[in-house]
Amino acid sequence: MSAAEVGSNPEWRLLELVSIADPGSAAFGEAVEVAASVVDPDELLAQAARHALLPALADFLAEAGLLSLMPHQTQKAVLGALHWNRLKTTAFCAEAIRVTDGLAARGITVATTKGVASHALLYDDRGTRHFGDIDLMVLPEQRHEVAAALTELGYAGGKSFDNRTGELVDLPRSVTAMYRLYPDHLPHFLRLAPESAVPYHMVDIAFSLTWYGTAWQVPMDDALATIQRNPVGFGEPGATVPALTTPYSFLFVVLHLFREGWFARVINEKDARLSQFADVWRFWNRLARAQAAEIIAIMASSGIAPAVAWVCHHVDQLYGSSMVSELELGAYCDPQWLCSASSPDGSLQSWHGQFRRRLRERGAPKLVPAHEAPFAVEAQVQRR
Amino acid sequence: MTDPAETVPWPKDFENVVAEQLTGFTVGSSLAGDTNLIDLGLDSLRMVRLLVAIEDTFDITLPDAVLSLETFQTPTSLWAAVSAAQAQR
Numbered sequence: 001m002s003a004a005e006v007g008s009n010p011e012w013r014l015l016e017l018v019s020i021a022d023p024g025s026a027a028f029g030e031a032v033e034v035a036a037s038v039v040d041p042d043e044l045l046a047q048a049a050r051h052a053l054l055p056a057l058a059d060f061l062a063e064a065g066l067l068s069l070m071p072h073q074t075q076k077a078v079l080g081a082l083h084w085n086r087l088k089t090t091a092f093c094a095e096a097i098r099v100t101d102g103l104a105a106r107g108i109t110v111a112t113t114k115g116v117a118s119h120a121l122l123y124d125d126r127g128t129r130h131f132g133d134i135d136l137m138v139l140p141e142q143r144h145e146v147a148a149a150l151t152e153l154g155y156a157g158g159k160s161f162d163n164r165t166g167e168l169v170d171l172p173r174s175v176t177a178m179y180r181l182y183p184d185h186l187p188h189f190l191r192l193a194p195e196s197a198v199p200y201h202m203v204d205i206a207f208s209l210t211w212y213g214t215a216w217q218v219p220m221d222d223a224l225a226t227i228q229r230n231p232v233g234f235g236e237p238g239a240t241v242p243a244l245t246t247p248y249s250f251l252f253v254v255l256h257l258f259r260e261g262w263f264a265r266v267i268n269e270k271d272a273r274l275s276q277f278a279d280v281w282r283f284w285n286r287l288a289r290a291q292a293a294e295i296i297a298i299m300a301s302s303g304i305a306p307a308v309a310w311v312c313h314h315v316d317q318l319y320g321s322s323m324v325s326e327l328e329l330g331a332y333c334d335p336q337w338l339c340s341a342s343s344p345d346g347s348l349q350s351w352h353g354q355f356r357r358r359l360r361e362r363g364a365p366k367l368v369p370a371h372e373a374p375f376a377v378e379a380q381v382q383r384r
Numbered sequence: 385m386t387d388p389a390e391t392v393p394w395p396k397d398f399e400n401v402v403a404e405q406l407t408g409f410t411v412g413s414s415l416a417g418d419t420n421l422i423d424l425g426l427d428s429l430r431m432v433r434l435l436v437a438i439e440d441t442f443d444i445t446l447p448d449a450v451l452s453l454e455t456f457q458t459p460t461s462l463w464a465a466v467s468a469a470q471a472q473r
Binding site for chain 1: 427430439451452453
């Protein structure tokens with residue numbers, strides 16, 4: 001980000017730095033400097049909330065002694081978001097242990113992904129990473145057993161939480177039908193949690209690293225062949241949960257970001273967040289870089305390199321990293337591909353500008369019809 | 385066993401509900417049994433809308449086992465699923 005850009009929007013620059021800052025890091029020091037230029041704390045607050053970075057912002061302000069950047073009452077709200085996130089993290093971690101133990105006891109191969117699997121490793125167990133559910137990966141052939149097991153563990157499938165009544169209600173037929181027509185996840189499983197700090201627990205079951213119908217498929221037998229144990233951290237000292245190995249876990253985080261940033265149906269509902277880019281950057285710097293050779297080999301055998309390049313290019317642009325180069329992805333960074341998207345009818349679209357602008361602007365990006373882009377046919381859902 | 389779609393032509397209601405979701409369908413024309421609905425603009429969102437409209441119109445629930453892209457490929461394959469669900473009521 002150029003000096004002129006920082007000067008015109010120090011709030012955004014601060015948020016970018018906060019997303020990858022840890023106490024004592026270079027990003028933390030730069031964030032402290034940029035914070036002195038912040039003139040609109042409301043803008044900072046709103047963007048942090050939109051990008052699931054409110055707990056991280058609160059932690060930074062507290063650690064840096066900069067809470068006075070916020071109006072008095074706002075300080076309490078921001079700190080409340082951090083305390084709530086830590087309580088929620090504690091509850092989710094305990095539940096993740098219970099659920100994964102329960103599934104394993106029934107002979108089901110299961111791995112945690114995303115928040116539960118990585119918050120302790122990527123965020124130093126500080127309770128600053130926002131997550132809203134327990135993400136699990138299973139073998140596609142075991143998904144029906146998983147559904148039955150989760151029912152025994154107190155969960156109900158195909159439900160959502162009614163914020164008015166505090167009860168579980170059926171997902172709309174249109175939503176459950178989408179899960180059936182494009183099977184790569186099970187409809188969410190929920191259970192009310194009166195014993196916990198959170199009103200309910202939600203488990204999201206995936207059985208693909210990519211998405212239904214794409215030519216890019218990572219064999220799930222390979223992805224789940226080796227399960228490692230990751231520290232679950234928060235509130236559960238010494239406890240671990242099953243997780244994908246680092247290469248597969250990293251690739252899933254990357255591919256999930258691609259999916260949310262490339263398909264217009266998802267973009268219009270919830271476009272990609274800065275926190276997702278920070279996850280990728282942290283994963284790469286802390287764990288994945290050391291296993292680049294394995295990641296390159298998986299990409300070569302499954303064909304997913306264009307999607308990984310799409311994400312890594314935009315992460316590099318944001319944070320100044322060199323993932324594209326280190327993962328040998330330069331050949332996939334075609335300009336048309338990098339600004340492409342897919343409409344619900346499968347036709348190609350594109351958006352303008354860098355991802356930084358897309359993240360910073362409010363509202364979904366403007367997508368316009370595009371003629372063609374390399375790799376798009378393989379990425380899209382094959383419809384016949 | 386006879387395929388219901390071969391002996392039971394779909395009612396006008398069925399054709400109307402299907403046609404409503406097709407961006408490439410010309411009003412006044414009729415749907416052939418082997419028309420590729422996806423070629424006529426039945427994308428993922430429209431497919432789900434079509435499912436809900438069909439279930440409302442015919443007061444049925446299509447079982448999970450038939451919820452696949454193949455079922456929504458042509459009027460014949462879709463009507464086969466609808467008539468099977470009607471027979472199960």
